[in-house]
Amino acid sequence: RAKAEGPGRSAVFDTSMYDRVRERIELEAALRAALAQNQLHVAYQPIVRLDTGRPLGAEALVRWHHPDRGAVSPAVFIPLAEEAGLIGAIGDWVREEAVRQLARWRAEGVVADDFSMSVNVSPRQLNDPDLPMIVSAELTRHGVPARALALEMTESVMVDGSSVTTRVLFELRELGVRLLVDDFGTGFSALGYLRRFPVTGVKIDRSFVSGLGQSIEDEEIVRAVVAMSHALGLSIVAEGVETRRQRDALAATGVTQGQGWLWGAAVPAPEFRERWHAGRPAARGGGRQLSAGP
Ligand code: C2E
Ligand code: MG
Ligand code: MG
Ligand code: MG
Numbered sequence: 001r002a003k004a005e006g007p008g009r010s011a012v013f014d015t016s017m018y019d020r021v022r023e024r025i026e027l028e029a030a031l032r033a034a035l036a037q038n039q040l041h042v043a044y045q046p047i048v049r050l051d052t053g054r055p056l057g058a059e060a061l062v063r064w065h066h067p068d069r070g071a072v073s074p075a076v077f078i079p080l081a082e083e084a085g086l087i088g089a090i091g092d093w094v095r096e097e098a099v100r101q102l103a104r105w106r107a108e109g110v111v112a113d114d115f116s117m118s119v120n121v122s123p124r125q126l127n128d129p130d131l132p133m134i135v136s137a138e139l140t141r142h143g144v145p146a147r148a149l150a151l152e153m154t155e156s157v158m159v160d161g162s163s164v165t166t167r168v169l170f171e172l173r174e175l176g177v178r179l180l181v182d183d184f185g186t187g188f189s190a191l192g193y194l195r196r197f198p199v200t201g202v203k204i205d206r207s208f209v210s211g212l213g214q215s216i217e218d219e220e221i222v223r224a225v226v227a228m229s230h231a232l233g234l235s236i237v238a239e240g241v242e243t244r245r246q247r248d249a250l251a252a253t254g255v256t257q258g259q260g261w262l263w264g265a266a267v268p269a270p271e272f273r274e275r276w277h278a279g280r281p282a283a284r285g286g287g288r289q290l291s292a293g294p
Pocket of ligand 3: 183
């Protein structure tokens with residue numbers, strides 16, 4: 001608690017604030033080191049067809065295992081990386097790693113030709129006029145078609161985006177890369193940007209999925225998102241699907257793709273390969289209940 005007033009202000013340095021600042025500085029230094037020493041990893045979470053549970057793609061999610069603190073959540077260190085100017089380096093690394101992995105899985109027949117790899121991109125990355133060229137070169141280098149890559153961004157990118165960002169998005173789309181709005185529904189009620197920008201799909205935020213099967217309101221919201229997405233020709237993935245009840249409620253509203261613990265959390269590449277090779281439904285866990293398909 002900061003002492004905002006009074007003569008003792010500078011003398012009474014708030015300990016908890018001091019700790020927080022020091023903690024941040026330490027974490028930032030550790031993150032720099034982690035990046036330099038290859039201590040970051042990528043985990044892959046399947047994106048599946050709701051009806052059969054078969055994988056249509058995966059989302060690449062960065063992981064950081066700190067030597068003393070253990071796993072640090074990206075929800076903590078990604079914002080830190082943004083502030084520290086490290087997000088470009090981290091984001092580039094994650095994307096290239098994901099594209100390399102995708103190329104390997106395609107070559108080995110682990111995934112189908114139309115399997116798509118999703119990678120998160122931060123606003124800062126999208127404000128770099130060189131990004132389309134870098135992505136294009138990367139795809140060519142690894143022999144991956146642009147349509148097999150999806151970039152996920154938050155709504156704020158389009159709402160606050162600069163003219164550079166706008167150009168970058170159009171150039172990426174021109175390449176054939178898919179552009180998805182992540183955490184859809186949490187940011188803005190003005191949806192005009194969906195028409196102004198070359199977005200190809202939305203990911204319905206977990207907060208709307210969690211109440212499905214119980215909350216009529218959430219169901220109505222999802223229904224509205226489906227109607228709008230259909231009208232605009234956008235793909236839809238539901239995020240954070242944890243229960244069969246949620247899955248069934250989603251299917252009833254017309255959503256066909258989902259991602260969540262019901263089918264599997266994000267796992268390292270070897271484990272992903274093991275569980276999802278050639279569209280195999282999971283041998284154990286949530287996937288099995290879904291093998292309604294072939
Ligand atoms: P996101 O892009 O919305 O990713 C989905 C998050 O939901 C992931 O958290 C995932 O592990 C989690 N999740 C998946 N299924 C379920 C479920 O059934 N229930 C619940 N409760 N959670 C589920 P994670 O991996 O902790 O990542 C958090 C956020 O950090 C991501 O949210 C994304 O915004 C950011 N992030 C992760 N990796 C990267 C990256 O490489 N670059 C950038 N810029 N951001 C990243
Ligand atoms: Mg995402
Ligand atoms: Mg998301
Ligand atoms: Mg989310």
